[in-house]
Amino acid sequence: MSQQTSPPPAKSPLPAAFASVMGWAFDLFDLFILLYVAGPVGAAIFPAESETLSLALVFASFAVSIIMRPGGAAFFGELADRIGRKKIMVTVLAGVGLSTAALGLVPSYASIGVVAPIIFIAIRIVQGLFVGGVTATTHTLGTESVPARYRGLMSGLIGGGGAGLGAAFASIAFIVITWIFPGDSFNGWGWRVMFFTGLIGALLSLFVLRKVEESPMWLEAQAEAKASGVKAPTEKMRFKDLFVGKYRAVTFLNIAVAAGAGAQYYLTSGFLPTYLGSVVEMPAGPRGWVLLVASLVVVVAATGAGELSERLGRRRTMLLIGALNVVLLPAVLLVLANMEPSGTVQILLLSCLLAFFANAAYAPVMIFLNERYPTAIRSRGTAISWNTGFMLGGLLPTFVTLLSPAVSDIPSRLTIFVVGSVVVFLVAVAASPETRGALDRLAPVDTDVESSHPGTDSPTRG
Helix, strand or coil, rough: CCCCCCCCCCCCHHHHHHHHHHHHHHHHHHHHHHHHHHHHHHHHHHHCCHHHHHHHHHHHHHHHHHHHHHHHHHHHHHHHHHCCHHHHHHHHHHHHHHHHHCCCCCCCCCHHHCCCHHHHHHHHHHHHHHHHHHHHHHHHHHHHHCCCHHHHHHHHHHHHHHHHHHHHHHHHHHHHHHHCCHHHHHHHHHHHHHCCCCHHHHHHHHHHHHCCCCCCHHHHHHHHHHHHCCCCHHHCHHHHHHHCCHHHHHHHHHHHHHHHHHHHCCCCCHHHHHHHHHHHHCCCCHHHHHHHHHHHHHCCCCCEEEEHHHHHHHHHHHHHHHHHHHHHHHHHHHHHCCCCCCCHHHHHHHHHHHHHHHHHHHHHHHHHCCCCCCCCHHHHHHHHHHHHHHHHHHHHHHHHCCCCCCHHHHHHHHHHHHHHHHHHHHHHHHCCECCCCHHCCCCCCCCCCCCCCCCCEEEECH
């Protein structure tokens, strides 16, 4: 395979980097809101005799949105590969914000009966499709625009930092809205206002995107195709080509890596709002502040782990963090479950420790996935791998609650799922090659992307 130099970066990569981070943050903010209002939504939309069953139904609606993400990734990812990353970003970011706000308009079960959860789930399906499209654009535009030296850091900043910021914004919204709607008023109207705040993310994201240039790598691939007088390389690839032939093993292994990483997030940081509320029984006010600080810790952890992958390599970094997490994460969860609700400082420290290592695990995953596919199919390959893997990981909290007869059973079930998820992550990463530097090779779609062997550095250093 011929070696090519990196395409010239955009005039300034900062707008693209900022848009990718903030776009992912605001759309994860929209997705996370449900985790902060699971109790009130369960009572209003999914009432049940058992508290854990009601929570399980809420998480099932969360899982429905997660399940739809691969479909959105396939559809919008193909468009991003064909017509550009930036154009599709505008569409999907607006779609997520509007669908999130619509959730706050769903009538209660007491008003319209079983139609209420049906409408709620239908909107969650639409939201999931758009979120899948967000991944197809933010996860490629940022890393394709910045210089090679900063791609690992960019991976952590978008994937983990964006998620941390999104959760932090949700925590801020929760703190402010519970102050405006205290006590029972939050269960009546406050949770609806939480969903309405999704419009802010859409508007801010669209404003930021107006100043962003298209990915220089994508533009170069299109220009080369035009100069050679052949069709654009994206026209040679179909969706099913990611799952047959030489790309099949790459894609399935990528999904396994993303699933193990995503499960570590959803079973820890993603489950933390409910864990602190239902298991630890921490009051809403202090809980909001703990979640806010833990979310900010995620930004530091993910950015640091992404930068570490630029120095040690993607594979070594993920194996190192995974080896720590197989012991650390379940231990912290069990200790946290036995804390007194009034022990705010201790709960804060344990929550930050949990958030730090769980989110550090998947910080290099985004750039790892980017480096496994050539430019022509990078949006599709990355988005489908990431969203399918995170879909599988996102389903696990639902199983944890369903397999817990009572709230007191949640910690033991949760730790079992966490250990299993970390083991999957470690096995999948161990079976994968080192990819650091592969983004610069810009291989055509008919060239084998497997140019390095597991455990070795790529011959091209980014």
